[in-house]
Amino acid sequence: MNPAHPFPRVVNKALCIAVLLKDQHGETLFGMVQVPRLLPRLIRLPREEEGRRLDFVFLADLVRMYMPELFRGFDILSTVSFRLTRNSDLYLDEEAADDLLTAIEDELMNRRKGDTVRLEIDADAPLEIVQRLMALNGLSPEQVYRARGPVNLNRLMMLSSACPRPELKYPPFQPTEISIGEEPETVFSEIRQRDILLHHPYDSFNPVVHFVSSAAKDPNVLAIKQ
Known part of the structure; x- marks a missing residue:
């Protein structure tokens, strides 16, 4: 990156790789590669012999392996x-906005351009790279978080579906079924007799569905409001 090639606008929470380079003249340069969002963050490696062992590699590590090809x-x-995490707050003055819908649409577009409020980076990142990213994004040391592990652990959630090992997983959760009937007379009769407390997701959502369905069928119901 140089005056002719400024630091690009990094998408909010996009995983990127910062690269410290040296050219043939010995000058140190700074580069950046955004890891494709369309690809899975964990890649399962093929094995010559199928067995119980499964091997995965992070997509970011694969991209880093091929940095010499990119540069x-x-x-x-x-x-x-x-x-980088950007400020995603919406700043709206509902009284001053002539068209509230348009104002909201504009603010939603501006969220992509919000100021940087946090930098998450590898714990062993060289100080030079950290300082460059801080300077480019106007960050203070309090806004830098060094991750002792993968940046964004949420990506590990895909292991649940990518790993065909049911013995390693919790059994599917089955919510408690509370019967209040399906016919309007039964549903409303149950409600008249007692209060019914549902705690989701631990209790099934079926009673709510039956209640709304019964209200829609009952000719005495004028409106359904939340």
Whole structure:
């Protein structure tokens, strides 16, 4: 990155890789690669013999392996994973807005351009890379979070579906069924006799469905409101 090629606008919470480079003249440069969002963050590796063992690799690690191909003619000094969090608050003056819907649409578009409020980066990231990212995004040391592990642990959730090992998983949760009937007379009779407390997701949502369905069928019901 240089005056002719400024730091790009990083998408909110997009996983990126910062690269410290050295050119043939010995000058140190700073590069960045955004990890494709359309690809899974964990890649299952093929095995010659199928067994119980499953091997996965992070997509970011694969991208880092191929940095020499992306930056040919440069020496790769260091690579680190990071992501930026941008301010996503909506600033609306409902009294002053002539068209509230348009104002909301504009604010939603501006959320992508919000100021950076947090930097998450590998715990072992070189100080030079951290300082460059802080300077480029106007961050203070209190806004930098060093991750001792993968940046964004939420991506590990995909292991649940990618791992065909049911013995490693909790059994599917079955909510408690509370019967109040399905016919309007039965449903409303139950409600008249006692209060019915439902705690979701631990209790099934079926009673709510039956209640709304019964209200829709009952000719004495004028409106259904929340």
